Amino acid sequence: MALSRIWSAFIIIAIVVASIKCFFFGHSDIFNWMVIGKSSDPLNPLKLDGIIETCWIAVDLCIKLVGTLALFMGLMSIAEKAGGIRLLSRIIGPFFSKLFPEIPKGHPSMGHMIMNFSANLLGLDNAATPFGIKAMESLQELNPNKEVASNSQIMFLCLHAAGLCLIPVSVIAIRSTQNAQDPTDIFIPCLIVTFVGTMAAMLIVSFRQKINLLQPVIITWVLGISAIIGLLVWYVSKLNAESIKSFSGLLSGGIILLIFLLIVLGALYKKIDVFDAFIDGAKGGFETALKIIPYLVGILVAVSMLRTSGTFDVVMSGIKSLFVFFGADTKFVDALPTALIRPLSGGAARGMMVSTMISSGPDSFASKLSGVFQGASDTTFYVVAVYFGAVGIKNTRYAIGSMLLADLVGVCTAIALSYMFFA
Known part of the structure; x- marks a missing residue:
């Protein structure tokens, strides 16, 4: 129900803003470009994709997702049949049994x-x-209740959307292509912001679900994770830019290949028919990709309408005017488009980040802050559409509100850290 109201509000607000611009400010072609506009069209004054083009983008995204889903679901199937998922469940069971009390001990979902x-x-x-x-x-x-999100699903999705990330690989890569002097300078702020956002999500959802976080097991795990992140921050702070890039590539690529190797070796040890197990799981990837197309089309079209109508421009002008009125520093405002659109569209937020880098320079305060915003959380509404859509959940309860509140904590933390690191 919450998603239905938000989606309806997006469309209504976009059309109202576009109507005001059309009838009061002389933008007579705005309706046409909102519907059929292509960002690649040199005659398009908006330089944004309209509704029709966005529908194609959504389907294209799902088609590209088929291969990835097939690969990783196939590997997951191998791991399940070899007992790897059960092993992971036993390892993390003491912690997850407190955070997800409704999940039976040793259930595969933990793995x-x-x-x-x-x-x-x-x-x-x-x-x-x-x-x-x-x-x-x-x-x-x-x-x-198959149409209503369970407590465990909400907790999982909120922790996922908070996006705890050790290595913001994509942001570093984009900053490198824009010739930033130090593409990795957002590494530590991103790490801290995602950790704070994840802790905020856990606190918010635990409060709603009446989960006691002061249990010894939870405290021990949180302190352990905090210590690991602290050591990583300390280690990375000793490296130069080139070494950080090398380290991040080695860690991210190396670990995923190690996972592949362990899954296959474990399956061979257990005498599993590896390829048949892979095919069984991979088939589900195709079915899942088809299932999420309607949800993704709906979300991306609503976001497209908000962008092409100029609603984001109105919001940005209002925020900047507010801070000017109170005499506050406004240099962070130029990075806010990335933060505002990040919950709605990862691709659009990436575009906003690149746009900020081009207009302000890759080494400007606004560009670095927009990079932290981009690397600091997942795309809330995309996550809701894809993950809940994949299992047919219609009532998301308080999931969206909890995610957005955790996002707000992350945004405030990002701004504070950026003044510490980049000002």
């Missing part, structure tokens, strides 16, 4: 979730999505 979180940690978005969908499907098996 699926840890695979998803591990992919997120390494900045491997393409791997995280298949693992996350598999986790949602496992949790759906335990869900007594």
Whole structure:
């Protein structure tokens, strides 16, 4: 119900703003470009994709996702049949049994979730999505009401959307292509922001679900993760830019290949028919990709309408005017478009980040802050559409509100850290 209201509000607001611009400010062609506009069209004054083009983009995205889903779901199938998922479940069981009290001990969903979180940690978005969908499907098996999000699904999705990430690989790569003097300077702020956002998501959802976080097991795990992140921050702070790039590539690429190797070796040891197991899992990737197309089209079209109508420009002008009125420093405002659109569209936020780099320079405060915003959380509405859509959840309860509140904590933390690191 919450998603339905938000989606309806996006469309209504976009059309109202476009109507005001058309009838009061003389933008007579705005309706036409909102519907049929292509960002590549030199005659398009908006330089943004309209509704029709966005529908094609959504379907194209799902088609490209088929291969990734097939690969990682196939590997997941091998791991399940070889007992690897059960092993992961036993390892993390003491912690997850407190954070997800409704999940039975040793349930495969625990292993699926840890695979998803591990992919997120390494900045491997393409791997995280298949693992996350598999986790949602496992949790759906335990869900007594198949159309209403369970407590466990909400906790998992909010922790996933917070996007705890050790290595913002894509942001570093983009900053490198824009010839930033030090493309890796957003590494530590991104790491801290995602950690704070994840802790905020856990606190928010635990409060709603009345989970006691002061249990020894939870405290021990949180302190352990905090210590690891602290050591990583200390180690990275001693490296130069080139060494950080080399380290991030080695860690992210090396670990995913190590996972592949361990899964295959484990299956061979257990005398599993590896290729048949892979094919069985890969078939589900194709079916899942088809299932999420309607949800993705709906979300991306609504976001497209908000962008092409100029709603974001109105919001940005209002925010900047507000801070000017109170006499506050406004140099962070130029990076806010990335933060505002990040919950709605990862691709659009990436475009906003690149646009900020081009207009302000890759080494400007706004460019660095926009990079932190881009690397600091996942795309909330995309995650909701894809993950809940994959299992047919219609009532998301308080999931979206919790995610957006955690996003707000992350944005505020990013701004504060950027003044410390980049000002």
